[in-house]
Amino acid sequence: MTYAQDRFAKVEIKTEKLTDNMYVLFGAGGNIGVLVGEDGVIMIDDQFAPLSEKISAAIAKISNQPIKYLLNTHWHGDHSGGNENFAKKGAMILAHQNVRKRMSEGMTRSPERVTPPAPEIALPVITFSDDLSLHLNGEDILAIHVHNAHTDGDAQMYFPKSNVLHTGDTYFKGRWPFIDIQSGGSIDGYIKAVNHALFLVDDETQIIPGHGSMSNRAELSAWRDVLATVRTRIKMAMSKGQSLADIKGSDVLKEWEDYGGGFINNETFIETVYKSLSGE
Numbered sequence: 001m002t003y004a005q006d007r008f009a010k011v012e013i014k015t016e017k018l019t020d021n022m023y024v025l026f027g028a029g030g031n032i033g034v035l036v037g038e039d040g041v042i043m044i045d046d047q048f049a050p051l052s053e054k055i056s057a058a059i060a061k062i063s064n065q066p067i068k069y070l071l072n073t074h075w076h077g078d079h080s081g082g083n084e085n086f087a088k089k090g091a092m093i094l095a096h097q098n099v100r101k102r103m104s105e106g107m108t109r110s111p112e113r114v115t116p117p118a119p120e121i122a123l124p125v126i127t128f129s130d131d132l133s134l135h136l137n138g139e140d141i142l143a144i145h146v147h148n149a150h151t152d153g154d155a156q157m158y159f160p161k162s163n164v165l166h167t168g169d170t171y172f173k174g175r176w177p178f179i180d181i182q183s184g185g186s187i188d189g190y191i192k193a194v195n196h197a198l199f200l201v202d203d204e205t206q207i208i209p210g211h212g213s214m215s216n217r218a219e220l221s222a223w224r225d226v227l228a229t230v231r232t233r234i235k236m237a238m239s240k241g242q243s244l245a246d247i248k249g250s251d252v253l254k255e256w257e258d259y260g261g262g263f264i265n266n267e268t269f270i271e272t273v274y275k276s277l278s279g280e
């Protein structure tokens with residue numbers, strides 16, 4: 001058994017009910033949003049391919065309808081890895097146009113980190129540039145593109161009637177976000193995207209972050225303030241002529257040591273913000 005298989009064999013899919021017809025599924029990878037109803041199941045993101053059977057089983061427990069539409073919040077494999085499996089079962093995949101473009105091209109980040117081009121069946125068949133509305137299960141679903149944030153193909157998925165927002169990876173609750181500069185992401189676009197999410201929601205909105213447990217406006221707002229503060233501090237240090245090494249050695253993130261517990265540690269986050277601000 002390979003490491004990857006073993007890793008997924010132990011993953012359990014946990015379902016949390018949000019409203020009468022909306023659910024969130026936690027497993028490994030990006031959080032999955034699910035809207036059920038007589039028009040069929042609408043799914044937001046699908047984690048990794050080896051989990052597709054477990055995810056299908058979890059969804060079958062909340063609806064006997066087929067998965068009709070699958071929306072990807074962006075192209076990363078921990079959110080779109082199951083596309084091929086769900087498309088084969090008949091799901092129609094929708095996403096921003098850059099999701100299709102990046103998935104079809106693949107990416108070499110380093111010799112050890114190569115994402116091969118996705119097969120045709122895994123690609124979104126309906127793409128959009130700015131936004132898209134879906135009128136299903138009594139809900140007016142809005143998929144809204146935010147520019148150059150986590151990637152260049154992010155969409156925030158808003159369900160106004162249920163008052164639920166799936167932010168995709170424009171929100172990593174309680175930890176530093178991964179800002180994928182190689183995929184067109186940027187710190188300034190990222191903060192704008194968080195502001196956009198804050199503009200959409202109210203105090204009652206249930207927020208599904210890309211990663212982390214369920215959240216709300218107050219938490220997202222506090223997190224935005226952290227990102228904005230860090231951006232300002234790093235910008236200031238750069239304008240004083242400090243190098244990346246100087247800033248990494250400083251106490252610029254001192255209040256948030258615990259934010260570096262995920263796969264983006266404090267040094268990585270400083271480096272990302274520095275590179276994004278210097279346009280490297």
Ligand SMILES: [Zn+2]
Nearest residue numbers: 074076150169
């Ligand atoms: Zn991502």
